[in-house]
Amino acid sequence: MMMPPDDAVILTQDLKKDYELGAETIHALRGIDMQINKNEFVAIMGPSGSGKSTLLNLIGCLDTPSSGKYWLGGHEVSQLDDNELARIRNRQVGFVFQTFNLLPRTTALHNVELPLIYAGMPARERHERAKAALDAVGLADRMTHHPSELSGGERQRVAMARALVNQPSLLLADEPTGNLDSVTSEEIMEILVQLHERGETILLVTHERHIAAYSNRLITLKDGMIETDERHMIGAPVL
Amino acid sequence: MNVFDAVILALRQVWAQKLKSFFTLLGVIVGVMFLISVIAVVEGMNRYVEEDFASSIFGINTITIERVYSRRGGREDARTRRQRSRNPWIKTPDAGLLQESVPNIWYMAYNVDRFMPEVRSGGNKRKNVRLIGVTDQYLALQGWDVIEGRGLTRIDDTRAIRVAVIGDAIAKKLYPDDSPLEQDIRLGPFRYRVVGVLERQGGLIGNIRDASVVIPWGAYQADFSRRRDVVDQIQIRFRTSEAMVAGQEATEEILRARHRLRPGEENDFSIETASEVLDAWNAVKNVLLAAGPGLVAVALVVGGIVIMNIMLMSVLERTREIGVRKALGARRIDITRQFLAESATLSSVGAGVGMLIGIVLAKLVDVATPLPASVPLWSIVVGVTLGMFVGLVFGVYPAVRASRLDPIVALRYE
Numbered sequence: 158m159m160m161p162p163d164d165a166v167i168l169t170q171d172l173k174k175d176y177e178l179g180a181e182t183i184h185a186l187r188g189i190d191m192q193i194n195k196n197e198f199v200a201i202m203g204p205s206g207s208g209k210s211t212l213l214n215l216i217g218c219l220d221t222p223s224s225g226k227y228w229l230g231g232h233e234v235s236q237l238d239d240n241e242l243a244r245i246r247n248r249q250v251g252f253v254f255q256t257f258n259l260l261p262r263t264t265a266l267h268n269v270e271l272p273l274i275y276a277g278m279p280a281r282e283r284h285e286r287a288k289a290a291l292d293a294v295g296l297a298d299r300m301t302h303h304p305s306e307l308s309g310g311e312r313q314r315v316a317m318a319r320a321l322v323n324q325p326s327l328l329l330a331d332e333p334t335g336n337l338d339s340v341t342s343e344e345i346m347e348i349l350v351q352l353h354e355r356g357e358t359i360l361l362v363t364h365e366r367h368i369a370a371y372s373n374r375l376i377t378l379k380d381g382m383i384e385t386d387e388r389h390m391i392g393a394p395v396l
Numbered sequence: 397m398n399v400f401d402a403v404i405l406a407l408r409q410v411w412a413q414k415l416k417s418f419f420t421l422l423g424v425i426v427g428v429m430f431l432i433s434v435i436a437v438v439e440g441m442n443r444y445v446e447e448d449f450a451s452s453i454f455g456i457n458t459i460t461i462e463r464v465y466s467r468r469g470g471r472e473d474a475r476t477r478r479q480r481s482r483n484p485w486i487k488t489p490d491a492g493l494l495q496e497s498v499p500n501i502w503y504m505a506y507n508v509d510r511f512m513p514e515v516r517s518g519g520n521k522r523k524n525v526r527l528i529g530v531t532d533q534y535l536a537l538q539g540w541d542v543i544e545g546r547g548l549t550r551i552d553d554t555r556a557i558r559v560a561v562i563g564d565a566i567a568k569k570l571y572p573d574d575s576p577l578e579q580d581i582r583l584g585p586f587r588y589r590v591v592g593v594l595e596r597q598g599g600l601i602g603n604i605r606d607a608s609v610v611i612p613w614g615a616y617q618a619d620f621s622r623r624r625d626v627v628d629q630i631q632i633r634f635r636t637s638e639a640m641v642a643g644q645e646a647t648e649e650i651l652r653a654r655h656r657l658r659p660g661e662e663n664d665f666s667i668e669t670a671s672e673v674l675d676a677w678n679a680v681k682n683v684l685l686a687a688g689p690g691l692v693a694v695a696l697v698v699g700g701i702v703i704m705n706i707m708l709m710s711v712l713e714r715t716r717e718i719g720v721r722k723a724l725g726a727r728r729i730d731i732t733r734q735f736l737a738e739s740a741t742l743s744s745v746g747a748g749v750g751m752l753i754g755i756v757l758a759k760l761v762d763v764a765t766p767l768p769a770s771v772p773l774w775s776i777v778v779g780v781t782l783g784m785f786v787g788l789v790f791g792v793y794p795a796v797r798a799s800r801l802d803p804i805v806a807l808r809y810e
Binding site: 214217219220239240243244246247248252254258259260262271272274275276319323 | 401405408716717719720721722723724725726727728729730803804807
């Protein structure tokens, strides 16, 4: 049996995902072999229908593969049940979405607390951790605000604080700048770069080349397979 | 999401949309309200019948003997009417015989009464009065306390002295300014002397006592009797219910023999006990208590279905929220618990409102009508528990549906 190397955060082996659409079977992923190590900053690109979202769902443990194997942080997670997957999502993965996905009726602080609540952390410790996480993204003075009282950039920073508050081994960012103007996008990407420098492992899905350029490795998908996989210097133009 | 957070969130939603919440919770409100107010009235009536009514009119361990007669406007057919009109009157010798022959008598009294259009004293008058001629133990047997002056004595009776004990309403009307004692009261053409005033009864049947003038049997016979020696009611009280049952049987035998009834022939007199009144009330109560839960159940089920629909809509509206929560690590049980807490909170609010309205209704009934009502604590507990239970039961389906949402689909939901 294959064992993942120690520094591999993500390791997949012939990962496949099929969907039944009526009588037709759609092969969304046709066999992905991929290893992402600790403290890598990887961007995934590809045209729509290339399997980006499907791959992201599998890596984020929101879905299970039709076949193949997937190790996250050294543990095989491709065969886990619903509750175990929920636990992995809670402890190992931090999600940042294009549409922020903050709960509208609650404060920024409560939004950041959510993963800690599901982790079963006592209230006092929860507050401390959530405050520290908001402070780290520069929103200490916005804690009691509701999402509707925050700008787009601020909302995405709250979402990043929420993704990181449980100290996951992997940060998944799905088009995090898709709903932001270019100035705010740059701010958000700067934060991601800082996080990477601090040691986080980041997987970024985007369709914009200049956003992908912030990463140090670019994987492109096509028709459910890896087309290219290149390492490059951060900030170097991606061709 | 812990339960406390879910409760706070649900309360905030109820408050934010007060009118919508009211209609959502109408079924539960009506159900709990109905439950509490019906139980309050039944309980109040129950206590009243058992403690006041039965003991004050019929008394405990007391039998009442009456001639069976045709009531004016009664519904019996002509034959029964003829038959009843031939029923023998009960007279003082009958009472005397019972007094000698029935074992274990504690108190015994007989009385006769008539309606008086008015009684007067000086320039004051009181209309619609019941005039009762009684033997000396009558007041004690009825449990009518004399709060001013004295009751009637055996001497009053045997010497046919013209004295009267009057009800509270009459005392207030005839002698508004000073004590009625030793004052004159005009009963028809006769002048009587007031020697006592009865304690006020009030309430549903209060006017029976409060508008009565009680005079000695002898005086009544002399001044008002239409048929000499005829007795309207004989009442006998026993010390124990066993003695009462034996006394009732003895009374029946004696009167049947005296009236020369053959075996198989119906009694031409009636013997009533308080337990018969209680039986009648119990029958009414049982109907109320049998129909009540049905109505409450219908209201609660309707209320539950409305809550279920509202919760299903809420799940749909918050599909994305559910997706986010799942992505952040919420398990199925966490989502289920959140929505269950919400629907239970919602219906508990309805139960609370229904409880308040029910209590207010019961108070209104108590104050505004002669019906007594009291809200027992257990009905509040049952009402609120039922209300909350409705939310839990009808919340299960929406909550389970929410928990089964696929996080990927839910996150993409617009």
